[in-house]
Amino acid sequence: MPTSSTEELPTPPDTDRPEERSSAKERGTILDVGSHEVGGWVTAAPPKFLDVVQHVFGFPRLLLRNRDLIGASVSRELRVRFTGTLLGWFWPLLIPLLFFAIYYFIFTKLLSIKFGELPEDQKAAMGVYMFVGVLAWSAFGESLTRCTGSIVDNGNLIKKVAFPSELLPLNAVLVNMVTMIFGMVVFVATTFITPLFGLVVWEPPSPTALLWCLVLLPIQALFTYGVGVTLATLQVYLRDTIHVVSVGVTVWMFATPVFWAPQIIRDGNLGGFSWILDINPLYHLVYAWRWVLMSQEPAFVSVVNPEGVLEVRPMYATPIVENVAIFAGWALAAFFVGYTFFLLARRRFADEI
Template identity: 30%
Template sequence: MSVQRIDAYSRASASPLGMVRSLLVNRQLLQQLVKREVIGRYRGSFLGTAWSFFNPLLMLSVYTFVFTSIMKVRWVGEGAVDKVNFAVLAFVGLAVHGFFAECLNKAPSLIISNVNFVKKVVFPLDSLVWVLLGSALFHLTISVAVLLVAQVVLAVGVPWTAVFFPLVLLPLVLQMAGVAWLLSSSGVYLRDISQVTGVLSSIMLFLSPVFYPASSLPVWVRPWMNLNPLTYIIEESRNVLVFGELPRLLPWCTSMVIGIVVIMLGYAWFQKTRKGFADVL
């Protein structure tokens, strides 16, 4: 059995073409696993998957109340913004950060929590990252749907540029796929990584322009803020979902290049390190 496992791993391609081929070949399996992951999260609860709708509303209400009523935070740089508009703008940042945090926090334990799949020679372990992304994207989609409905109900309006949101999000999806492959494989050998990612995701909530626009920061801080991968995604998401502005082409291309590089490196690292999973686990 050990010989078969080594042979199967040796045939696993670390090239971008191999990554795409694995995604296409296992697409039906991925659909079933994503569905199981989403349903399994709420199994046994009274409201079931309806919690994916109520959770973002609850978090939005809490954050809006704390920042606008208790801390008296004002949206600087975009003119006068009342509590309703603050909620809408902050919700966009919360939704994007939620996707980022879910991928980041779950990636280190992705292989460890699926030891039974490691023992199966024919199971494509790299597909677990796509399952993680699919589940996170499902919850992000629900959050965006809640946002769009709220904009209609609150008479804020939904601009036609909202159709570009998937395009704006694509670079972050690529980046998180690469990061998830890197963290999931490294987490097998270094169990402390999951502790670090939990702290990092909390820090990124406040170091990203979730509750404030990047334009409100001092000029000397902005170049450093632009190094944050969430800055462009959150700012452009607000532009297309709320302000009705088209995505900026040059920053999008730059973010896409970074995303392609990250996903290629992450996938290559995963395929090179997966040979030792069975021995460690």
């Protein structure tokens, strides 16, 4: 009896209903896509400034309301990558492990001679240093590229289904964050497990240092999202964005101490270029991740000082709190600017894609 079957089913509690996803609809703008307040007029007026501000600050609530959607789409994207492969869910663990092995082999075993001058237990420094840098960087760089296309590539969805489109760039960010976490787990596990086989790759990070992860991860996500959502919006209106981004990400990577140590600039004869570090938020992020994952006895790096003499300097010159604070500032700024821009521009997404 089709007529009665829907009647008998327990209606979901109010919080599960789509229109509960939003509340601020009184002013009649389409800030909250896909929701209708009961009987509220929706007008053609552009969103008012106060609405936008309210919406920006309501972002945590939006995440909470859509937690199932966020979780489902992140896990879906990860599943797409690994279902149907022979090794399945070993891949996200295997990939960073292999990369770690490659970096360790090349930069520590093969090229160790270049970074001599280091104490015996610091021999692995360069390989580990680069691996951690690449891990943090690629989560960011990859997110940006993915974010940029996230709105345009899902045009079909934007045009046909009413749902909060700000979750599309967020999905790109979160998927890459999860990949990064896999890599970090592999790294930390390696540092703990290898000594059991009498092979010391790197001293395990201290548990207190690892607690910083809880601070760093959300801030990194916020910053990446802020930049990503801006690029995603630009890409809707100007399709050149993606090409600029793909070049820009590479330039940014080399401007960030991923493959080189900041001391080379700070303390070496390139001192005039240290503004490159100061204006680069990613410097602080990469620095902080290294501090967290490699925070044994201060690691060292060899630099050529202004007199042309090779010197060994401590790798961590500044306290991590300072870097995290600066990066958090960047993250908040990026988020507020980017998300506001997105909200203002969103009304015409469906028309432009």
